[in-house]
Amino acid sequence: MDKLYNMSVFAKVVEMGSFTAVANHLSTTVGNISRAVTVLEEGLNARLIQRSTRRLVVTDVGHRFYDRCIAILSDVEQAEAE
Numbered sequence: 001m002d003k004l005y006n007m008s009v010f011a012k013v014v015e016m017g018s019f020t021a022v023a024n025h026l027s028t029t030v031g032n033i034s035r036a037v038t039v040l041e042e043g044l045n046a047r048l049i050q051r052s053t054r055r056l057v058v059t060d061v062g063h064r065f066y067d068r069c070i071a072i073l074s075d076v077e078q079a080e081a082e
Contacts, residue, residue, distance in 0.1 A: 013037060019034055049062055
């Protein structure tokens with residue numbers, strides 16, 4: 001999977017608070033959403049989101065990474081618009 005795609009999926013999960021909501025929003029499966037976040041976590045060697053059956057909690061590292069993702073994705077959008 002593409003790193004920018006995975007970053008945008010992660011950002012959506014943080015914003016929407018649910019893997020299922022993001023999967024529905026992007027018309028894909030929860031497994032694909034989970035895989036995108038897991039690939040990022042493995043690449044960073046850090047947990048971004050603590051998962052349980054009932055809720056998601058963004059870790060401190062996850063919050064910092066989310067802020068960077070938003071800035072990077074915004075820069076990409078601006079570059080494409082130019």
